[in-house]
Each structure stands twice: as C-alpha cells, then as structure tokens.
Amino acid sequence: MTRLSPDRDDLLVRGRNIGVRDGNTWRVRHVDISVSRGEIVTLLGPNGSGKSTIAKVISGILAADEGEMERRPGLTLGYAPQKFNIDWTFPLTPRRLLCLTRSHSAGEIRDALEMVDAAHLLDAPVQHLSGGEFQRVSLARAMISTPDLLVLDEPVQGVDFAGQSALYQLIGKVRDNIGCGVLLISHDLHVVMAQTDKVVCLNGHVCCSGTPADMMNNRQFAEMFGPDPSHTLAIYHHQHDHAHGPDGTILAPDSSAATKAAGKANSDAG
Amino acid sequence: MLDDFVVRALVAGIGLAGVAGPLGCFLVWRRMAYFGDSMAHAALLGIALSLLTGINLLAGVFGAAVLVALALLFLQRNRTLSSDVLLGILSHATLATGLVLLALMPDVRIDLLGFLFGDILAVSRFDIFLVYGLGAAILGTLILMWRPLLAATLDRDLAAAEGLNPDRSNLVLLLLLAIMVALAMKLVGVLLITSLLIIPAATARRLSVSPEQMALLAALSGMLAVSGGVLGSLTWDIPTGPAIVVSALMLFLFSLLLRQRGTERPERKLP
Numbered sequence: 001m002t003r004l005s006p007d008r009d010d011l012l013v014r015g016r017n018i019g020v021r022d023g024n025t026w027r028v029r030h031v032d033i034s035v036s037r038g039e040i041v042t043l044l045g046p047n048g049s050g051k052s053t054i055a056k057v058i059s060g061i062l063a064a065d066e067g068e069m070e071r072r073p074g075l076t077l078g079y080a081p082q083k084f085n086i087d088w089t090f091p092l093t094p095r096r097l098l099c100l101t102r103s104h105s106a107g108e109i110r111d112a113l114e115m116v117d118a119a120h121l122l123d124a125p126v127q128h129l130s131g132g133e134f135q136r137v138s139l140a141r142a143m144i145s146t147p148d149l150l151v152l153d154e155p156v157q158g159v160d161f162a163g164q165s166a167l168y169q170l171i172g173k174v175r176d177n178i179g180c181g182v183l184l185i186s187h188d189l190h191v192v193m194a195q196t197d198k199v200v201c202l203n204g205h206v207c208c209s210g211t212p213a214d215m216m217n218n219r220q221f222a223e224m225f226g227p228d229p230s231h232t233l234a235i236y237h238h239q240h241d242h243a244h245g246p247d248g249t250i251l252a253p254d255s256s257a258a259t260k261a262a263g264k265a266n267s268d269a270g
Numbered sequence: 271m272l273d274d275f276v277v278r279a280l281v282a283g284i285g286l287a288g289v290a291g292p293l294g295c296f297l298v299w300r301r302m303a304y305f306g307d308s309m310a311h312a313a314l315l316g317i318a319l320s321l322l323t324g325i326n327l328l329a330g331v332f333g334a335a336v337l338v339a340l341a342l343l344f345l346q347r348n349r350t351l352s353s354d355v356l357l358g359i360l361s362h363a364t365l366a367t368g369l370v371l372l373a374l375m376p377d378v379r380i381d382l383l384g385f386l387f388g389d390i391l392a393v394s395r396f397d398i399f400l401v402y403g404l405g406a407a408i409l410g411t412l413i414l415m416w417r418p419l420l421a422a423t424l425d426r427d428l429a430a431a432e433g434l435n436p437d438r439s440n441l442v443l444l445l446l447l448a449i450m451v452a453l454a455m456k457l458v459g460v461l462l463i464t465s466l467l468i469i470p471a472a473t474a475r476r477l478s479v480s481p482e483q484m485a486l487l488a489a490l491s492g493m494l495a496v497s498g499g500v501l502g503s504l505t506w507d508i509p510t511g512p513a514i515v516v517s518a519l520m521l522f523l524f525s526l527l528l529r530q531r532g533t534e535r536p537e538r539k540l541p
Contacts, residue, residue: 059431079431086424089298089471091478101421101432123479151431 010037012072012149012181013058019066020053028053029066030205035149035181040172040195044186044236045202052082052153054202055185059151075149078142078180082153084126084134092126094118094137102145112144113137115177116170131158135167139174146178153185168194194234201238205250208239275391279500282393282401283514286457287466287492289405291474292412292485293450294467294492296443298475299423303468304354305342308361310451310463312338314368317385321378322371328400328452335448338364343444365460388459388511390500397456404453408446412485415442420481458511469518470495476525491521 012035019029028050035041035058045051056062057069059079086092098109113119116136121129129137135155142150155171156164172195175182186192192199200209242250297306312334320330338360345356372380381389412419421429422436429436454463474487498521499514506513 056427056431059427060433061427061430077431077433079428081425081428084425087299087301089475090424091475091480091484092424093479096480100424101417101429101434125479 010039010181011035011070012037012075014070015054015058015064015067016070017067018054018057018064018069020050020057020062021065026204028202028204031067031202032206033058033200035183037148037181038175038179039197040175040182040184041198041200042184042186042192042196042236043200043202044188044192045207047187049203051185051187051202055151055153055183058183072148076145076147078145078147078150080135080138080142080150080152080155082157082185084138086126088127093123094126094129094140095122097126097137098141098144100141104144108144112140115174116140132160132163132167135159136170139167139170143174143178143180146180148180150174150180150182151185152182154187155184156186156188171195192234192236196234196236199236201236201240203244207242275393276500276504278393278395278398279390279510280497282398282457283390283496283500284493285398285401285405286454287470287496288489289408290450290454290466291470291488291490291492293408293446294471295474295481295485295488296419296423297447297464297467298471299481303464304357304361305339306447306451306467307464308342308357308364309335309339309447310455310460311361312364312368313451313455313460313463314385315364315371316368316452317380318368318371318375321375321380331452331455332448334364335451336445339444339448384459385455386459386461387509388455388457388462390457390510390514391503393457401453401457404449408449411442411446415439416482419443458514462511462515465515465518466492466495469515469522473518473522473525476528491525492518495521 014034016032018031018033020027031050031054033041033043033054043051043055053062057064059077060071094113095109098104098112104112110119110122113122116139118133118136118140121133121137126134126137135158139152139155142152150171152171156167159167171182171184174180175195184196198209201207244250294306297303313331315338316331316334317327319325319334320327323330342353342356342360345351345360346353351359369382372378372382384392418429418434418436418439419442421432421434422439426436429439450467451463454466458466470492471484471488473491474484477487478484495518496514498517500510502508502517503510503513
C-alpha cells in the first residue's frame with residue numbers, strides 16, 4: 001500500500017485498477033475509486049456486484065489481488081458494518097459499544113448519542129434496539145473518535161423510508177461537523193443521498209460514476225419521501241452503455257440484442 | 271497449610287476457576303462451546319502422543335489442542351462440511367484415537383479415569399505453582415488484549431477496519447484456550463473441562479450488564495462452584511470433578527431464579 005502525500009489536495013484514499021479474485025474468477029475488477037476529505041461517495045450496485053468487497057479493500061479489511069491502493073498516512077477510519085451479529089449472551093449497551101475500539105469520556109459518549117438522537121438509549125441492551133435505533137447507535141460509534149474517513153455499509157438497511165431520510169440527514173450532519181470523508185454503500189439503485197458528491201455504480205466493474213442529478217422537483221416523489229425530502233434524497237440517473245448477463249459478464253451495447261436474435265434464430269431452426 | 275490435600279485442591283481449583291470464567295465468556299459469546307470441547311477431547315490424544323514420544327505431558331496436551339483447533343479453523347474455511355459435523359468428527363476421533371493408542375502401549379499403565387474425570391485431590395504443590403503461573407499469564411494476556419479481543423468477538427471486519435488486527439486476537443484466544451485445557455485436564459478431566467468454562471459464564475450472564483462485569487462474575491461463580499464441589503465431595507464421598515460440575519450447575523439454576531439484568535428495555539417515553 002503506497003502512502004498518499006499529505007499535501008496533495010484532500011485525498012484520503014485512492015484505489016486504482018482494483019481487482020479482487022474469488023478463486024479463479026474475478027469478484028470485481030478494474031475499479032478506480034477515491035474519497036477526499038469532506039466528500040460523500042456513494043457506492044451502489046445490485047447484490048453480488050462487489051460493492052462490499054471494494055469497501056473492504058478501501059477499509060483495509062481485505063487486500064486487493066490487483067491494482068494499487070493509496071492511503072493518506074495516519075488515516076483514521078470509522079467503520080459501520082452492515083449488520084452486527086451480537087449474541088444474546090453478550091451484555092452490551094450503547095454506552096459500552098461506543099468504547100469498543102477506543103475509550104471515550106462519558107461526555108463524549110453522551111454527545112455522540114445526542115447527535116444521532118439516541119441519548120435515551122444510553123443504557124438499553126443493544127439486542128432490544130430496533131433496526132433504525134441500532135443503525136443510529138452504530139453511526140454514533142463509527143464517528144465518535146472523529147475519524148478521517150467513515151465507511152458505512154448499507155446504513156439505511158432495514159429502516160423505513162422516513163427513517164432513511166432522517167438517517168441520510170444525520171450522515172450529512174456528521175460530515176459537516178467533523179469534516180470527514182464518507183464512503184456509503186447502498187443496494188438501492190435509484191435513491192441516493194442528496195448530499196452525495198459522487199456516485200460509483202458497481203457491477204463487477206465500475207458501470208458508471210458521476211454526480212446525482214436533482215430530480216426532486218417532481219411532486220410525487222416529494223410526497224413519497226415525506227417532508228422536504230429534496231435535501232436528503234435524490235434520484236441517480238444511470239448512464240450504462242452496456243448490459244450484464246445473468247452471471248455478471250459484460251455484454252457489449254448491441255451484442256445483447258445480437259445474441260438474443262441469434263438464440264431466437266437457433267430455436268426457430270430447431 | 272498446603273500440606274493438606276483438601277487445601278491444595280481448593281487453592282488449585284479456585285485459581286483455575288478464576289481464569290476459566292473470563293476465558294469461558296469468550297466461548298459463550300462466540301458460540302464456541304463445542305469448539306472448546308473438541309480441544310479438550312484432543313487432550314487425550316496429546317497424552318498418548320507424549321507418552322509415545324517422551325515429551326512433557328503438559329506440552330503434548332497443549333500441542334494436540336492447538337493442532338485440533340487449527341485443523342478446525344482450516345476445515346471451516348473450506349466449507350465442505352458444516353462446522354458441527356467437523357466438530358463431531360474431530361472431537362470424538364481424537365478422543366478415540368487417544369484411547370486406542372493408550373491401549374496399544376502395554377508397558378504404560380496410566381490412570382485413564384483420572385484423565386477423563388480429573389483428580390483434583392491428587393494435586394501437588396508443583397501443580398498449584400503451574401496453575402497460578404500459567405493462570406496469571408492467561409489473565410494478563412486477556413487484560414492486555416481485552417479491547418481487540420472484544421472487538422474481534424463482536425465484528426471481525428470492524429476490528430480489522432479500525433486497526434485492531436482480529437486475526438491475531440483469534441489466534442491468541444485459541445492459544446490461551448489450549449493452555450487452559452492443558453492446565454484443567456488434571457483437575458477436572460478431559461470430559462469436564464468445558465463445563466468449567468461454560469457454566470460459570472452462563473451463570474454470570476444473567477447478572478451482568480457489561481462484558482467486564484460478566485467476566486468478573488464468571489470468575490467468582492466458578493470459584494464458588496469449585497469450593498462447593500470440593501467440600502461436597504468430601505462430605506458425601508463423591509468424585510470431585512463431577513461434584514464441581516454439579517455445584518456449578520446448581521449455581522446456574524439459582525441464577526435463573528434471579529431477575530435477568532441487561533435485557534430489559536427502557537420504558538418508551540410517551541409525549
């Protein structure tokens with residue numbers, strides 16, 4: 001892993017031509033991705049598209065089999081996993097969970113929980129928290145040590161629409177408060193956080209990337225997303241120039257139509 | 271004072287329980303009860319091998335336990351068989367192989383029952399020295415690595431992402447367990463080691479609101495169980511190892527009567 005020089009812009013991490021192998025097949029390949037300070041990057045793609053794999057490479061959990069990963073020296077990272085598997089036998093409260101990887105004062109813990117609107121859950125057993133409550137506590141845990149980079153794996157999973165909007169708002173607030181970079185993973189292909197600076201759409205490789213277009217003038221969407229959603233949600237227009245086969249192989253723009261036609265011709269002949 | 275075999279048994283047993291409690295909590299949290307069992311059963315193979323090769327008994331048992339644990343971790347990664355099947359195969363295969371090897375050595379006369387069920391009343395001064403020496407090393411390591419161990423137990427990826435090296439933590443936990451198995455073998459026997467790890471931890475769970483509290487209470491309840499078991503075995507002339515386990519079980523049953531802490535939800539404040 002090369003080190004990014006600290007004076008070069010605000011770049012926190014950068015991966016170039018990243019590939020991860022799963023036995024003999026590539027799970028994901030040729031991925032260029034970077035996150036800068038204060039930037040929110042949304043990584044999205046369908047299940048099995050390799051978005052979690054890329055997030056793990058960026059977080060240093062997994063080593064890339066190909067490509068180059070650069071990282072700002074001394075980079076601190078806050079990580080919120082998609083799902084905690086906390087056994088019932090593990091006595092744990094948010095108060096203790098927030099000190100899992102580093103110790104913090106009672107005041108810091110209270111502030112962090114207050115920021116995510118979960119101060120009342122301070123001493124509640126985590127096994128009793130609802131999906132949304134737990135996601136908020138998990139966000140508080142990831143950001144309490146004011147890391148340079150927040151990696152959030154599907155932070156709104158299992159949360160209802162209004163809750164998702166609130167959570168996105170919170171993530172934006174956290175970014176503004178501590179000025180960190182945020183890498184957000186989502187399997188929702190159409191709705192992304194409005195403050196997202198960059199969207200990277202993945203399906204075994206980078207299908208497309210860019211800024212989310214603002215489609216929030218649409219009244220119907222506004223009604224669906226609750227009060228004033230335009231600040232929290234946006235529609236992302238995909239600009240794919242190709243299609244994927246069922247196994248994820250890339251089909252060239254017109255080859256999919258061609259193969260279909262060929263298949264049809266064959267079956268007609270038979 | 272250590273001249274009395276009862277005092278020696280109590281001192282050694284209490285020392286062992288003090289280490290087994292916190293270590294056992296990790297087995298419970300990680301749902302590794304049967305994993306610990308397999309390591310303990312491998313101890314008998316370790317005994318047979320050390321008698322064959324002439325290496326130190328404690329080292330042989332430790333080595334066998336580590337080998338079985340590593341084999342399990344390796345096989346689990348291949349995912350051809352589910353881990354409960356693998357545990358069942360390795361656990362009983364090592365126990366049986368150990369028994370067969372011991373039977374094939376006609377010159378060796380060993381107290382098989384002593385290894386299977388332990389003989390805490392035969393504990394020597396040197397054993398006490400070992401229990402407290404190695405026990406202190408285990409506890410010291412647990413305390414030093416408490417944070418990474420807890421983080422790795424809760425979520426491997428999170429621990430890795432935030433720089434706490436979960437693979438190292440898992441290896442350390444495995445080595446500590448192997449030392450524990452080797453230590454506990456003489457006192458409670460191969461078949462009962464896991465109970466000393468699991469039951470006090472389960473007892474402590476009902477009374478704890480934090481992992482630290484649970485570890486502490488597990489140690490205390492284990493010490494109480496050992497004391498009750500040793501005294502009970504003297505009073506009613508029953509085998510000591512099983513008596514300790516039964517006494518631990520009674521403490522666990524008693525804990526069920528108490529109100530469980532750390533699981534009640536705070537009242538929702540209505541506007």
